[in-house]
Amino acid sequence: MSPAGRPLGPGTVTVSELAFGAAGIGNLFTPVTDEQAREAVDAAWDSGVRYFDTAPHxxxxxxxxRLGQALRDRPRGEYTISTKVGRLLRPTPGRPGDDLADGFAVPATHERVWDFSAAGVRRSIEDSLERLGLDRIDIAYLHDPDHHADQALTEAYPELERLRAEGLLGAIGVGMNQAELPARFVRETDLDTVLLAGRYSLLDQGGLTELLPLAAEHGVGVVIGGVFNSGLLADPKPGATFDYAAAPEDVLSRALRLKEVCERHGVPLRAAALRFPFGHPAVTSVLVGTRNATEVRDAAAMLRRHVPDALWAELKERELLPSGVPTPKEER
Known part of the structure; x- marks a missing residue:
């Protein structure tokens, strides 16, 4: 795994090759204890991870x-934190139940309110700084503005520029599960980075159509999330999920064929999935959601695995990857 300090876009913010996705320690789907969350962050640090991504959501x-507490005693200049704007948290006193309908095993103490207004963005950053226990945020992403594109462009983005000028932010990005709208942001703003989830993987190269070439042209750093496509490329088997739903038979079959080729070259499928995005020059970091120390250490170990050029060549030969897709060069 490459060392920390990879430049992210045109500014001064740097990230590590592997990024820690902190949704898991927010009790995504199942509870995680405070101790397990702290152990996961500590394991990431010990593995060389210096970029940590979270969100109010x-x-x-x-x-x-939890992330702020786990990093509190670490040197502030040695790590990068990103969080997101677009959903404000409004208290709901006395509201019973949990938040599992939105995917998180936590009490329903708040409700999410979509807000890409300038005032909402500033409030979101102020609230995040308080929860994180920090006086600045390295990267702020516009979070899933799919149905709020115009407001995000005309109100939220300019406010993030003001916050950056005030020193509360280091870089501005957009984070989405689609590639088309982020491409519009790259064309129409001075974004530093894009967090693209699920659209540039061994199974889905949608980001290559426009977004990644455009990002490279504009000097925008791209962070790739969802390299396992919500689990299928981590362990392809009947019942595995693809984009948070049961994998269709044809997609599962393709994943199993990918696994077969990888194993023939002595490479775990997880290692190839993690390494693949770095074939494109716009990609700076790969973000993996982890909830415990074991998962963190596995991701770091997989990214360190040697992946031979012959593996990528065979995947293209067997039409499991398009012939024109850029692939990483073997480290010798």
Whole structure:
């Protein structure tokens, strides 16, 4: 795994090759204890990870609070934190139940309110700083503005520029599960980075159509999330999920064929999935969601695995990857 300090876009913010996705320690789907969350962050640090991504959405602020606490005693200049704007958390006193309908095993103490207004963005950053226990945020992403594109462009983005000028932010990005709208942001703003989830993997190269070439042209750093496509490329088997739903038979079959080729070259499928995005020059970091120390150490070990050029060549020969897709060069 490459060392920390990879430049992210045109500014001064740097990231590590492997990024820690903190949705899991916000109790994504199942509970995680405070101790397990701390152990996961410590394991990431010990593995060389210096980029940590969170959001208010993750566990109704729990992820931000846990991440901030786990990093509190680390040298502030040695790590990068990103969080997101677009969903404000509004208290709901006395509301019963949990937040599992939105994917998080936490009490329903708050509700999420979509808000890409300038005032909403500033409030979101102020709240995140308080939960994280920080005085600045390295990267702020516009979070899933799919149905709020115009407001995000005309109100939220300019406010992030003001916050950056005030020193509360280091870089501005957009984070989405689609590639088309982020391409519009790259064309129409001075973004530093894009967090693209699920659209540039061994199974889905949608980001290559326009976004990645455009990002490279504009000097925008791209962070790739969802390299396992919500689990299928981590362990392809009947019942595995692809984009958070049961994998269709044809997609599962393709994943199993990918696994077969990888194993023939002595490479775990997880290692190839993690390494693949770095074939494109716009890609700076790969973000993996982890909830415990074991998962963190596995991701770091997989990214360190040697992947031969012959593996990528065979995947193209067998039409499991398009012939024109850029692939990483073997490290010798």
């Amino acid at each position: 993750y566990g109704l602020g729990l992820s931000e609070r």
